[in-house]
Amino acid sequence: MSSSINDQSECLDIPNEYQLGPEDLKLLQGINRDVPNHKETMVQNEPVAPGFGDFHTYFDQRKRKLAKQAQEQAQKAPEHKQIFAGVVFHINGFTQPSHYELKKLLIERGGRFLHYLSKTQVTHIIASNLAHSKAKELQNYRVVRPEWVVESVRANRLLCWHSYQLGSERKVPMVLQNAVLANELATESSNHPNVMPISRPPLPPRQIVVDKYGEGLNRDWVRRNLATEKDFIQRYYANSRLHHLSMWKAEMKDYVAQLRRKHTVKKPASCKPVIMHVDFDCFFVSVSLLSYPQFKDKPAAVCHSQSQMQLDKDALEHSATSSQIASCNYVARSFGIKNGMFIGQARQLCPGLVTVPYCFDAYEQISKQFYKIVAQIADETQAVSVDEALLDVSNAAEDCGSAELLAQDIRKKVFAATQCTVSIGIGPNILLARLAAKKAKPDGIYTLEIGTFFDIDLCVSDLPGVGHVVEDALASRGIKAVCDIRAVPLDMLKNICGDKTATMLYNFSRGIDNRVLESDKPRQAFGADISWGVRFSNQNEAEDFVERLAAEICRSMVAANRIGSLVTLKIKKRQTGQGKPAKFLGHGICDNLSKSNSLPQMTNDPAKISAACIYLLQQLAVDPLDIRGVGIQVQRLNSLEASTRSIDMFAKPKARVYGHNANTSINAYELPSVSQLDMSIVNELPASIQQELRAAFCQRNGKYDKAFPKASAASSRNTEANGSRRGRPRKHSFAISKNKKPSSNLLDSFRKLEWLDTIMPSQMDNDVWNHLPINIRRELAREYVKSKPVVKPSQKNLTSASESKASQALQYSGPTLLGKYILADIKGLVKEWTSRDEPVAEDIDEFAEYIEKLVEHRDLVKVQQHGIRPLLP
């Protein structure tokens, strides 16, 4: 309705009419938003790891495999006129003639069959009948009746498909990424006017987005905000408050460290310690309100949603928007509104709430002035956040006469420079200063001594480091107030919430805090996480995004002159059963998966980091449609300069070198949880494999849980070996086995699939990958993430839509299900088969066959030596 926000604006999301007034402009002068330096710092000439036995095996197998494929293709030599050359088809639902017959007719005559609906490749969909929803989804495709195939064969030429369009009134299809409208444009393959030339470049780069949960992802303005857009990360970051917060924190730490190195202020530890906690009052909204002084005394909040709905109380009931409040003023807080709340929820508490837009540049400028002032005064400064600093003013306070005088002096200076108020808490340690700051707000100071500390009423969640989980864990033992903690022995506390947290609580509850300010610890991780707008339609999109995210991290590492060797990929995976998230384009309820990869050398090369990440992504084997968030961290850092002049760049610090895993044994780390197994399937596996599976699971599950933090999920007595791991979700118990006829069991497993993890050799072994010569890895990486502009369209078309798996072929020579062997692909396939109707019998058979082959494959390498025969049908 209203929202006049200009989406295109680069940095500020402020509508023109809301620009800062002249009195604010001075604050914004000299804006120098940090554009990171794009200095390319590549690490070259990496040594080849010696003794890499598996390397040749992989490539030999690859060669053999290719040769075999070529041979098979040659055998398929045409006895028929290739009338379907260039047709890539997919068959949906029940058909007459059968799938099998249609496939035969088409393939014998040059057609290519895709077992699932690749929107980038399929030229024709063959169906006799479509469910309504399916028909709608496919309305822009060429959906033809099987008669088109039959009659074309009969005529021995490709007939115009239009006459056989399913549902005669359907529009001419706008086929997808690689497609050109058939009859109209496909002239150069003039023999086949109905066929889109495979070598066509993508025309409209728009695909249909898979939208399983009615999120409206295909609406234009939504689509423009999905992570699949090329400039998504930039735009998202430009508008993300939390991203800004994180970046600013790092910047302020740098700034403080820099100042410290310059002045090297050493304080004589003679005087009594005085710590100040200085914190802006409702920072964002205070700054933003400088531009809207008329709202200063109204309940106001900073948030993206700018429709002022207070006039329309009726609409407010129904418009529970999921925009979050970054900061609200104290008037708003009197209504119960809090930072982080959804705006829809806040309006229920306070219909008159005014919203003002973000003003990130102003926040940054004001913060810089703030830090400049306090860092000059304090003996020691620790940057806590953009609006908050810890100061050691032991000396300064003494010089000034009293801590309180100094505090007021700081407040006056900051206000003069920024027109915003800070509150200051004063105490003998960090804890007390922090607690005092809370009491000081708004616009005041407060001093807390160890003596007065015991007088104030605090609940456990007032203590720093106590969030909801610890709060609940304590509450379940009846511990709610800080004074309750004092009554609990340390050992019991440790039992509740772990050693360190318990010790912390024990001390904090007594006003004791031995931490010292730290101003110059170098950072130990670089990361990027995005869990908003993440909706992928296929693996390729997921990998593209991972690549961009990795590049983003590398940019900041390069700018900071740091390199690292431990790469971790984190995936938020939609939890089974979860649909549309509460927050618009949000991640909803997810399982978190992570996997790390230790690189053989330290690096900040985006090619290497992203290759590692894509490898990890494939190992995690999450259905791309379920990915709701992606995060990458690089750790085990070193400074580039420190490393370049020493050999220790080539010896990753602290990284332990592990031996190779035989690919043929079940690695406990690769296991899904027990409950993901369908026992009816497992029971049909060869005994030796069953045994191995059980052994592997026993190995992993053999321990018991402690109460914390898992107890928080289900209070108390649920310490089953089962009852923890949220990351790798389990759905059923190991013991569950439904007695159905075999095909029905198989059908059940169609819908689960995760258990495949256990018997499918996942991709190349970690060590194998890591020890590949870098140029080989690069080559693989390039295949993983091909650079679109350079790639000839024909090439692009030849690689499957479910993507880059070309490189996988280099590693995998085992059985395939209709050409697929990566879990995500198999899942996609099966999902496609089962998404609407019951799966077709043939598909089930094909699946069964695949499973059989998998078992046989293991038979070759492993089972045979046990002398056990496969038991599958």
Add this chain to the structure above:
DNA sequence: ATCCTCCCCTAC
């Protein structure tokens, strides 16, 4: 013991 991996929690 100490390190590793894969998590979880907290704060702004």
Add this chain to the structure above:
DNA sequence: TAAGGTAGGGGAGGAT
């Protein structure tokens, strides 16, 4: 219609 990021502390359980 929205921008649910990230560094760092910490723990469990396995490997060495």
